[in-house]
Amino acid sequence: xxxxxxxxxxxxxxxxxxxxxxxxxxxxxxxxxxxxxxxxxxxxxxxxxxxxxxxxxxxxxxxxxxxxxxxxxxxxxxxxxxxxxxxxxxxxxxxxxxxxxxxxxxxxxxxxxxxxxxxxxxxxxxxxxxxxxxxxxxxxxxxxxxxxxxxxxxxxxxxxxxxxxxxxxxxxxxxxxxxxxxxxxxxxxxxxxxxxxxxxxxxxxxxxxxxxxxxxxxxxxxxxxxxxxxxxxxxxxxxxxxxxxxxxxxxxxxxxxxxxxxxxxxxxxxxxxxxxxxxxxxxxxxxxxxxxxxxxxxxxxxxxx
Amino acid sequence: xxxxxxxxxxxxxxxxxxxxxxxxxxxxxxxxxxxxxxxxxxxxxxxxxxxxxxxxxxxxxxxxxxxxxxxxxxxxxxxxxxxxxxxxxxxxxxxxxxxxxxxxxxxxxxxxxxxxxxxxxxxxxxxxxxxxxxxxxxxxxxxxxxxxxxxxxxxxxxxxxxxxxxxxxxxxxxxxxxxxxxxxxxxxxxxxxxxxxxxxxxxxxxxxxxxxxxxxxxxxxxxxxxxxxxxxxxxxxxxxxxxxxxxxxxxxxxxxxxxxxxxxxxxxxxxxxxxxxxxxxx
Numbered sequence: 001x002x003x004x005x006x007x008x009x010x011x012x013x014x015x016x017x018x019x020x021x022x023x024x025x026x027x028x029x030x031x032x033x034x035x036x037x038x039x040x041x042x043x044x045x046x047x048x049x050x051x052x053x054x055x056x057x058x059x060x061x062x063x064x065x066x067x068x069x070x071x072x073x074x075x076x077x078x079x080x081x082x083x084x085x086x087x088x089x090x091x092x093x094x095x096x097x098x099x100x101x102x103x104x105x106x107x108x109x110x111x112x113x114x115x116x117x118x119x120x121x122x123x124x125x126x127x128x129x130x131x132x133x134x135x136x137x138x139x140x141x142x143x144x145x146x147x148x149x150x151x152x153x154x155x156x157x158x159x160x161x162x163x164x165x166x167x168x169x170x171x172x173x174x175x176x177x178x179x180x181x182x183x184x185x186x187x188x189x190x191x192x193x194x195x196x197x198x199x200x201x202x203x204x205x206x207x208x209x210x211x212x213x214x215x216x217x218x219x220x221x222x223x224x225x226x227x228x229x230x231x232x233x234x235x236x237x238x239x240x241x242x243x244x245x246x247x248x249x250x251x252x253x254x255x256x257x258x259x260x261x262x263x264x265x266x267x268x269x270x271x272x273x274x275x276x277x278x279x280x281x282x283x284x285x286x287x288x289x290x291x292x293x294x295x296x297x298x299x300x301x302x303x304x305x
Numbered sequence: 306x307x308x309x310x311x312x313x314x315x316x317x318x319x320x321x322x323x324x325x326x327x328x329x330x331x332x333x334x335x336x337x338x339x340x341x342x343x344x345x346x347x348x349x350x351x352x353x354x355x356x357x358x359x360x361x362x363x364x365x366x367x368x369x370x371x372x373x374x375x376x377x378x379x380x381x382x383x384x385x386x387x388x389x390x391x392x393x394x395x396x397x398x399x400x401x402x403x404x405x406x407x408x409x410x411x412x413x414x415x416x417x418x419x420x421x422x423x424x425x426x427x428x429x430x431x432x433x434x435x436x437x438x439x440x441x442x443x444x445x446x447x448x449x450x451x452x453x454x455x456x457x458x459x460x461x462x463x464x465x466x467x468x469x470x471x472x473x474x475x476x477x478x479x480x481x482x483x484x485x486x487x488x489x490x491x492x493x494x495x496x497x498x499x500x501x502x503x504x505x506x507x508x509x510x511x512x513x514x515x516x517x518x519x520x521x522x523x524x525x526x527x528x529x530x531x532x533x534x535x536x537x538x539x540x541x542x543x544x545x546x547x548x549x550x551x552x553x554x555x556x557x558x559x560x561x562x563x564x565x566x567x568x569x570x571x572x573x574x575x576x577x578x579x580x581x582x583x584x585x586x587x
Contacts, residue, residue, distance in 0.1 A: 045586055050586070076411065080411075084408065086318055097318065101412035101413070142408065
């Protein structure tokens with residue numbers, strides 16, 4: 001559905017993207033993660049034709065964005081962090097104007113979408129009177145007009161309260177369930193990505209350092225949290241114990257080991273080796289753990305799918 | 306149809322912004338000021354002398370049409386240029402600054418088409434503004450001195466002198482000249498529009514445009530450049546006044562308008578090339 005193929009981009013000689021590739025299948029929710037300046041927004045900009053890639057291409061449903069941008073984007077809706085509307089116009093007027101850039105204005109469809117994002121009562125008010133949450137819902141409405149097949153979400157939940165974040169998440173998941181919507185989700189909120197996405201790519205310094213499904217990733221090892229006062233000798237002991245069973249740890253408190261390893265064995269080995277454990281508790285690997293591991297490994301790709 | 310819908314949206318944006326109306330308010334204030342000056346005894350005495358020296362009847366030519374002409378001649382270039390440069394300098398750069406362009410670029414519209422829509426709206430704004438000044442100036446002048454009378458035109462710089470004793474003749478020439486002014490003023494808007502497409506702040510686009518025009522106007526008046534005055538943009542922009550001559554010098558008028566049209570097309574293309582090659586980071 002959406003293929004990002006070997007994108008390269010420099011800004012004033014500074015590499016922003018270095019051969020980034022990934023593909024988003026139809027109906028998939030795909031997370032794009034990375035630190036500030038990792039290249040997420042540049043990737044999104046190239047997908048929308050706002051930024052020209054030095055080399056590489058993006059195709060949407062087989063249509064190249066560089067060769068036929070208008071046709072390629074006819075199936076795309078996008079939302080940005082802190083979307084800028086025309087504040088002096090009403091929400092409805094904003095929708096009409098933005099929709100005119102895509103095709104004829106379908107009032108019936110627009111009313112339905114406005115109702116769906118729960119803005120019916122305020123749609124005729126000036127946007128300057130909207131809260132941040134209402135602006136994000138208006139952004140969602142404009143992205144859904146006219147009926148896209150792919151949604152590009154750039155930090156869509158930034159600044160929303162927990163209730164707003166949950167509403168947004170449920171809405172996107174609902175769209176996928178009902179329409180098989182394909183979503184590319186760019187966010188710093190790892191918890192959100194973990195709850196929503198099927199697959200992720202992690203960018204670091206303009207390079208793709210990880211790409212794969214979330215489900216297998218977070219479940220491929222069992223995780224535990226230990227609490228102990230460790231000196232350098234004890235740290236080495238923990239390293240050795242975990243390495244002996246194919247496990248690893250973050251050097252502080254989180255340890256991971258294959259599912260076929262009995263945690264009691266590890267616990268016993270650590271205690272017998274003199275590690276002064278205060279606690280040893282199950283805590284499965286989260287996306288945040290994976291993200292931090294990859295950040296520490298820099299350019300090492302732990303797994304590619 | 307799509308183009309019209311997009312143009313309608315662009316005009317809605319333009320005319321919904323409070324700052325678009327600063328120019329309208331400023332011109333109404335200026336028109337009132339000019340009318341007050343016109344009503345002063347000293348001004349009337351001066352005008353009477355001027356007309357009589359040219360063998361013209363004060364009662365016919367001290368009229369709403371003559372006052373309207375004066376308003377347009379005095380105010381349009383000096384004050385109008387500021388507002389045309391302000392609005393056209395804003396139209397792309399401000400949307401980029403505010404982040405509105407990101408939402409538009411997420412749509413399947415080409416950059417060229419977007420610029421054509423915006424440029425068309427700027428041209429409509431410019432011409433409609435000129436007509437607003439003409440019509441409002443005329444209505445105020447009618448309120449001050451009555452609707453009857455002819456039209457007296459004197460523009461020493463362009464060496465144009467004309468007198469139309471019939472109201473209908475004068476009104477026709479005034480309407481024609483308003484079209485000419487509108488076309489001439491599009492050049493200011495075009496230059497500001499071009500800078501608006503560059504990577505710069507809206508205020509910078511406005512200031513650079515005004516600087517270019519004022520330098521052009523000042524340099525043009527240096528004796529050294531007198532033989533070359535026809536190569537100056539502001540001289541060509543003043544060519545609308547030829548439309549007031551009793552025998553219309555179409556060749557002169559069309560030559561200047563072709564010069565301006567070519568300049569407008571050139572700056573539009575330059576603006577488009579700059580806009581097309583820019584990266585718009587989210």
